[in-house]
Structure formats: structure tokens, C-alpha cells
Amino acid sequence: MKMRYNSEKRRMEVGYSPDCVEALSSSSAESMDCGEATNERRDRNDDQSYESEFPSLSNSSVAFYAKRRLSIEGLPLPGSTDSTFACLLRLRKIVKLTEQNKITKSVLIENLTYALQVVEKTYIEETKRLRDEDDELSETACSEVPDEVRNWLASTFTRNPSGGRRVAKPRFRSVVNAIRAGIVVERIYRRMSSCTCLILPPNVVLLLKSGLDEWNFNVFEFNEVSADHALKYVGFELLHKYNLISKFQIDNSRLENLLLRLEIGYGKYKNPYHNLIHASDVAQTCHVILTTSKLRDYLTDLDIFAVIYAALIHDFEHTGTTNNFHIQTQTELAMLYNDRNVLENFHVSAVFRITQESEFNIFENMPKEQYQ
Numbered sequence: 001m002k003m004r005y006n007s008e009k010r011r012m013e014v015g016y017s018p019d020c021v022e023a024l025s026s027s028s029a030e031s032m033d034c035g036e037a038t039n040e041r042r043d044r045n046d047d048q049s050y051e052s053e054f055p056s057l058s059n060s061s062v063a064f065y066a067k068r069r070l071s072i073e074g075l076p077l078p079g080s081t082d083s084t085f086a087c088l089l090r091l092r093k094i095v096k097l098t099e100q101n102k103i104t105k106s107v108l109i110e111n112l113t114y115a116l117q118v119v120e121k122t123y124i125e126e127t128k129r130l131r132d133e134d135d136e137l138s139e140t141a142c143s144e145v146p147d148e149v150r151n152w153l154a155s156t157f158t159r160n161p162s163g164g165r166r167v168a169k170p171r172f173r174s175v176v177n178a179i180r181a182g183i184v185v186e187r188i189y190r191r192m193s194s195c196t197c198l199i200l201p202p203n204v205v206l207l208l209k210s211g212l213d214e215w216n217f218n219v220f221e222f223n224e225v226s227a228d229h230a231l232k233y234v235g236f237e238l239l240h241k242y243n244l245i246s247k248f249q250i251d252n253s254r255l256e257n258l259l260l261r262l263e264i265g266y267g268k269y270k271n272p273y274h275n276l277i278h279a280s281d282v283a284q285t286c287h288v289i290l291t292t293s294k295l296r297d298y299l300t301d302l303d304i305f306a307v308i309y310a311a312l313i314h315d316f317e318h319t320g321t322t323n324n325f326h327i328q329t330q331t332e333l334a335m336l337y338n339d340r341n342v343l344e345n346f347h348v349s350a351v352f353r354i355t356q357e358s359e360f361n362i363f364e365n366m367p368k369e370q371y372q
Contacts, residue, residue, distance in 0.1 A: 070094070070107050072114045079121035087118040124202040198236050198256055201226070208237050215288055219281040230280040231266065232259040235312050238287050242296075244305045249365035258360045265317045265350070274318035283311035302370055313351040318343065 075090070076082040094111055097103040200208070204226050211217040212234070223230035236259060239245050245252065266276040286307050290296040296304060319326075319333075326334040326342045337345045354360050363371050 070097075070103065070111060072110055075114065078114070078117040079125060083118045084122060087115050091115055120206075124206070127202045127205070198233075198252060200233060200237075204233050208233065212237060212241075212284060213288065213291060215292075217284055217288075219277055219284065223277050223280065228276070229263065231263050231276040231283075231312065232256070234280040234283055235259045235262075235308070238283060238308050239305070241287075242301070242304050242308070244301060244308070247301050248305065248363075248370075250362045251364065254358075254360060254362050254364075258355065258362055259312075261354060261360055262312060262316060262351070266315070268317050269320055271318050271320040274315040274320065279312055279315060282314065283308055286311045314347060316347045316351050318347070 070090075070093075076086050090111060094103060094108065098108070204222075207222050207225055211222070219230060219234075222234075226233050236255065239250070239255070244250070245255065262279070263276045266274070266279055290299070290304065290307065299307075323342045323344075325331075327339045331342075333342050333346050355363060358364075
């Protein structure tokens with residue numbers, strides 16, 4: 001209304017007659033009404049296009065979310081049944097508006113944050129579901145697979161001779177047993193394969209993702225969430241993060257065995273400080289220093305591996321006493337290492353003695369020159 005008044009005033013100032021001004025104003029109002037109607041039709045067309053692109057959703061409650069304004073208020077909570085579809089429709093709408101440069105930065109960030117929460121929640125729930133299924137079927141032994149399953153697999157996945165008797169469809173129990181047999185085979189292969197990856201619980205994944213690269217990483221909270229396995233998960237994640245497991249062809253099952261053995265060693269003397277939490281903290285701190293200072297850009301893969309590995313093992317089986325205590329009391333360790341760097345020599349020697357055993361030997365595929 002104010003814009004229309006200003007336009008009429010301007011036309012009077014430049015010499016238009018009152019009748020002419022009224023005619024022009026009416027024309028402008030009609031033009032504005034026409035423009036608003038056009039925008040409404042365009043919005044309806046956009047909404048219809050979403051329904052045509054997702055016909056299976058057009059008659060469902062999910063289609064409602066595609067027609068909403070860009071505020072995330074009213075959208076389903078991340079992790080709910082409708083959240084994934086609602087997120088999909090919203091992202092497609094945002095893409096179109098971004099291409100037309102019709103969306104503000106704040107609205108874009110708000111919607112992308114919501115989409116990120118939906119994806120993270122979906123990933124956590126899916127990981128948990130797969131883990132639960134894996135636990136339920138983990139005790140199924142190969143010997144428990146009945147003959148009917150083997151026969152069904154042979155009849156289903158091999159070519160039948162022409163003119164042969166048609167094989168009856170398997171019963172539901174046979175299908176279930178076949179699936180279980182497949183999972184058993186997959187688990188056996190996973191144990192044998194050097195490409196096996198350690199399965200991390202969802203809550204552990206979240207803490208590693210949000211804090212591993214930060215100075216304020218709460219290692220005490222992480223150890224509690226990981227059920228006193230901070231060293232295992234931090235050690236594995238750091239070696240994986242720098243792609244060292246692949247580069248040095250480290251067998252994952254042996255790596256997991258070694259990390260668990262380190263945790264046992266750090267708890268040998270119930271040391272309140274030099275324990276697995278301390279080792280995890282030092283390793284994570286070394287990682288932050290490497291990345292924030294750009295020091296990693298000047299180091300080789302072998303250098304980085306040595307830094308992380310040294311941090312993980314540096315206080316293995318610490319007695320809780322000082323070098324001077326061992327020297328003054330003439331302990332066996334002091335005698336063994338001739339009073340020189342008693343504990344430091346012991347930590348390194350003890351770990352490398354363990355890696356001489358096959359099940360802990362992560363250096364098996366490392367060239368001799370690099371190992372030395």
C-alpha cells in the first residue's frame with residue numbers, strides 16, 4: 001500500500017493528470033496481483049513436480065513435507081520413520097532454489113544441518129541393527145548347516161539340465177538356514193582376510209568423529225563410553241586415519257590382538273596414571289600436533305607410524321615407580337638394563353618381545369629395512 005501511494009505521488013509530481021494517475025495505479029495493482037498469482041502457480045507446479053518424481057510418496061503423509069516452507073520447524077525428528085524421505089525431498093528443493101539463487105545462507109545452513117543429523121542418526125541405527133543381527137547369528141557353526149540347505153543352494157544357484165524335473169521351491173526354514181550359512185561363510189572369510197576392519201560401536205564412532213582431531217578431546221569420557229577400550233579404538237582409528245594399515249599391509253586381526261594385549265599390560269600394576277587412558281591421550285595428542293602444526297607434511301609414512309606406535313606403547317607395563325627407585329633398590333629391571341633408562345628400555349623391549357609371537361606380529365609384511 002505504501003509503495004502504491006509513493007508511485008501515485010511521483011506521477012503527480014512529474015505532471016500526470018489525476019485520471020491518468022488513477023489508470024496507471026490500477027494497471028500496476030493488477031500487474032502486482034498477476035505476479036503474485038503467477039508465483040502461487042509456480043509453487044503449486046513445484047509441489048506437483050515433487051509428487052510426480054516420487055509417485056509412491058504423493059499419497060502419503062511424507063509428501064506433506066515437500067510442500068512446506070524452508071523452515072525446519074515441523075519436520076520429523078532425525079531417526080523417525082519419515083525423516084529420511086522428508087530430508088530427501090527438502091534437499092531436492094534446496095538444490096533447485098540454490099540454482100536459482102533464491103535461498104539465503106542462514107536457511108541453507110539450517111537445512112543442511114538438519115540433513116546431517118538425519119544421515120548421522122540413520123547411520124547409527126543401521127550400524128546398530130547390523131551389529132545386533134551379527135550377534136544373533138554369530139554362534140551358528142558350519143556343522144549346523146543342514147543338508148537341505150546345501151541341496152537348495154546347489155539347485156538355486158546352478159544351472160538345471162534341460163528337460164530335468166523341476167525343483168520345488170524351498171521352504172522358509174531352508175531360506176533362513178541358507179542366509180545363516182552365508183553369514184557364517186562371510187564371518188570366516190572376514191577373519192581370514194587381511195582387509196578386515198575393526199567394527200566400532202556407534203557411540204564410539206560419534207566421539208571419534210567429533211573429538212579425535214581436537215585439543216579438548218575428553219579421553220576419560222571416551223574410555224567410559226568404549227567400556228575401557230580407549231587404547232584399542234584410538235590406536236586403530238589413528239592408524240586407519242593415516243592409511244597406515246593399508247600402506248604397511250598390517251593384518252587387522254593381529255593389530256586388534258596387539259592393541260588388546262597392550263591394554264592388558266597397561267593394567268598389570270593398576271597404575272592410576274600410567275595406564276591405557278594415558279597412552280590413548282598421548283597418542284591422540286601426538287595426532288593433533290601432527291595435523292595442527294602441519295608437521296605431518298614433512299614426515300614420511302614410516303615416521304608417522306613410528307610416532308603413533310611409540311605413543312601407544314611408551315609406558316607399557318609401567319610399575320608406577322621412577323627410574324631412580326629401580327636403581328636405588330637394585331631391582332631386576334635396573335640390573336638388566338645396567339641402570340640406564342631402565343623403564344624406557346623395558347617398555348620398548350617388552351612390547352617387541354610380544355610382537356615376536358605370530359598372533360601379535362603386525363610387522364610381518366613390513367620390509368626388513370623399515371622394521372629396523
